[in-house]
Amino acid sequence: MTAPKEPKVDSTLAKGLSILEKLAGSNSSMGVTELAKSLDLTKSNTFRLLQSLTALGYVKHNPDKTYAATLKTWQVGRALxxxxxxxxxxxxxxxxxxxxxxxxxxxxxxxxxxxxxxxxxxxxxxxxxxxxxxxxxxxxxxxxxxxxxxxxxxxxxxxxxxxxxxxxxxxxxxxxxxxxxxxxxxxxxxxxxxxxxxxxxxxxxxxxxxxxxxxxxxxxxxxxxxxxxxxxxxxxxxxxxxxxxxxxxxxxxx
Structure with missing residues (x-):
């Protein structure tokens, strides 16, 4: 019997969600380099995904150039x-x-x-x-x-x-x-x-x-x-x- 195929996962979406989860679980804001290293991503890819998450309101860019999750994630959870x-x-x-x-x-x-x-x-x-x-x-x-x-x-x-x-x-x-x-x-x-x-x-x-x-x-x-x-x-x-x-x-x- 043929085993069922694993569903395809969009890699860009998965990476973006991993960044959001990392920031939401962090006790402090994080910089691009730190995030990229902790998630084994390239800095350029991490930066692009952070820009998208910021534009969507899930992440904020701090004056010290670090990033932090916003309460929008909580609001989505609150709807649930x-x-x-x-x-x-x-x-x-x-x-x-x-x-x-x-x-x-x-x-x-x-x-x-x-x-x-x-x-x-x-x-x-x-x-x-x-x-x-x-x-x-x-x-x-x-x-x-x-x-x-x-x-x-x-x-x-x-x-x-x-x-x-x-x-x-x-x-x-x-x-x-x-x-x-x-x-x-x-x-x-x-x-x-x-x-x-x-x-x-x-x-x-x-x-x-x-x-x-x-x-x-x-x-x-x-x-x-x-x-x-x-x-x-x-x-x-x-x-x-x-x-x-x-x-x-x-x-x-x-």
Missing amino acids: LDNLNLRELAAPEMKHLSQETGEAIYLAVPENLQVVYIDKLDSPKPIRSWNPIGGSAPLHCVGTGKAILAQNYAALRPQVSGQLTRHTDLSLTNLADLDADVEETLRRGFAYDRGEFRERILSFGAAITLPTGEAIAALGVSLPDVNMPQKGADWLGSLVAHAAQSISAKVGRT
Whole structure:
């Protein structure tokens, strides 16, 4: 039996996509020589492809002659996300978190430098956290936003710099503090808002990611500080992180 033929791949398209993927995954902008060497391409070919990607809006040319991916790639991914029923995918994990914690559970997506809550399960407790579906909060102030920010920090850091608004005495308002917080978030696997958006309201968040590692949403639990369980912050954060990982796995199979 004759084996099926491998589909033909346009080499120019493949090289252009490899450049875009390289820039999107890089923590810093890259020059033509560095890109060409890392992808085993000629400098002239790399330069031509960069010009096309720049003209199409997927890449920007910096004053120092380096190149970086723009958020247009994210926008294309966001259009894909809009076709995913994320609320349906996340529903079992949200229900589990609600049962385990008894606190408010949120599903949020990024919108510019904000998170927007697209689903929630309210807490039955008399003292509880509350936000409406469709409500928003700054990325740098709440658990869901901080989780997305940490995961996509290479792309978002230049944008959030200078936009670190103060909402409580605990809000992170300078870039050095935010850098340290992002590092800690990535180390432990979940974000922790200690009352940085609303006084005495704590929140924990973990990113929901594509197979590439890019955060497209976040899962979070929010509670008044008087409701902090004896098991502590690490227990709550680990629950959220595990649930977000489960949803990410389902997104990757969709």
